[in-house]
Amino acid sequence: MDAFYASVELLRYPELRGRPVVVGGRRAHQPVPRGDGTHEFSILRDYAGRGVATTSTYEARALGVYSAMGLMKAAALAPEAVLLPADFDQYRHYSRAFKRAVAAIAPHIEDRGIDEIYIDLTDVVEEGASDNAAGDDADEDPRARVEALARRIKAAVHEATGLTCSIGVTPNKLLSKLCSEFGKPDGLTILDHADVPARIWPLPARRVNGIGPKAAARLEALGVRTIGDLAAYDRLRLVDEFGANYAEWLHDAAHGRDERPVVTHSEPKSISRETTFERNLHPRQDRDELGAILTRLCEQLASDLERKSYYAKSVGVKLRFDDFKIVTRVVSPPAPVREARDIRLWAGRALKKAPLERRLRLLGVRADRLTRESTPQAPGTRGDEAQLRLEI
C-alpha cells in the first residue's frame, strides 16, 4: 500500500491532500473540528517530546521526512507539516479491507504486516489462460494477461478502500519486493529474470530486502554499491567478509534468485508490549513508577495472550538505557503462564537478572516460546499419547 497510514488519514481529512503530513508521536494532538466540516490541525513545529514519524505523505518525504525519523528533526525539516496521531484501529480496518479485496481475486496470500502482502498468482494466471483458450478474441500474450490481472487487483483494492497500491509481478518474492517500489505511488511493474541486469543491477544494494544499514556499509567498504556490483563480486571474498550462509544468500539475491514459497499461514513466536518513557527513569529513585509501568505492560500482555489463546513458556523483559543500549533477560517458569499476576511475577524475576545502574528510557515485557497448552509439555511427548520406550 502506498504511504499507507498517511493515505488512510487523507481519506478522513481530504482537505490535507497536497500538503506535507506526518503521522506519529504519542503526544500528537487530535485535529479539532471547526464546525464547518474542516479541522484545526497541529503542525510539526509545535510538537515537543519524544517520538518518531511513523509515516509521511509524499509531500513530506519531498522535504526529507521519512519513517522512523525523530519528530524534532522532522520539525526542523518541515515545520509547517501537519502532524496527526496514529490511529491503528483505523489502519487495521483498511488493512483487512484491502486484503479481503485481493483474496477475492487471488486467495494464495502471505501476510507481511499491516500494509503489505505477497500473492502467489501462478494458479490465477493459469486459470485465466484456460478460460481464455475457449474464447475467440482472448488475449494470448501471457504478459498482457498478467498485466490485466494485476490491474484488476489494483482496481479491487481501490474500490474497497479508496487507496492506491503498488505491485511488482515477478518470478519470486525477492524481485517482487524490489519491483513493488517502482513507480510508487500507484505503480505496476512486471519483470522477468532476463530483465535483472538492466533493471535490478543498477539499484543500490541497500534496496534488497535483507541488506540493512550495517551490511550495506560493509559492502560499501568493499567497493560494492549496487546490486550489480554485488553480483559481480567474488564469492569467496564475500564468504570471508560475511560467513558462508549470508554470503551465499547475498550472491543469490544479487542474481535475482529466491526460492522461498509464499507462506499462507504462520503461528506467532512471541508477543510483546513495550513503552518509551516521557523522561528517563532511574531503577532505584523511580522504582515505584517503574514497577507500576511494568505491571501495566504485564496486564496488556496478559490480555493479548488471552485474546489470541496462547500461553508463554518464557517471560522476558527488555530494557533500553539512556545510552540506547538494549539488554534483555528471560526466565522460564515451571509451567506456561498467561495471567497478568504470573507474568508480572516472572517479569520481576527476569528484571532482577539485569544490570540496573543506568537510567532507563524504555521498558518492555515479552511472552516467548508461545504454546496453546497451559500444562508443561516434556520434550518428546505430545498430549496424553502413550509413551513407548524401547531398549536394545
Next chain:
DNA sequence: TCTGGGGTCCTAGGACCC
C-alpha cells in the same frame, strides 16, 4: 532534552543428555 512499537531470524555459548 535526536532516535517508537511490534515482530522474525540467525549466531554463539553453555548446560545437559546419550
Next chain:
DNA sequence: TCTGGGGTCCTAGGACCC
C-alpha cells in the same frame, strides 16, 4: 594426564523488517 561425537534446549545479542 587426558578426556569423542553427536544431539537438544535455553539464553543473549544483533541485524533486519513493517
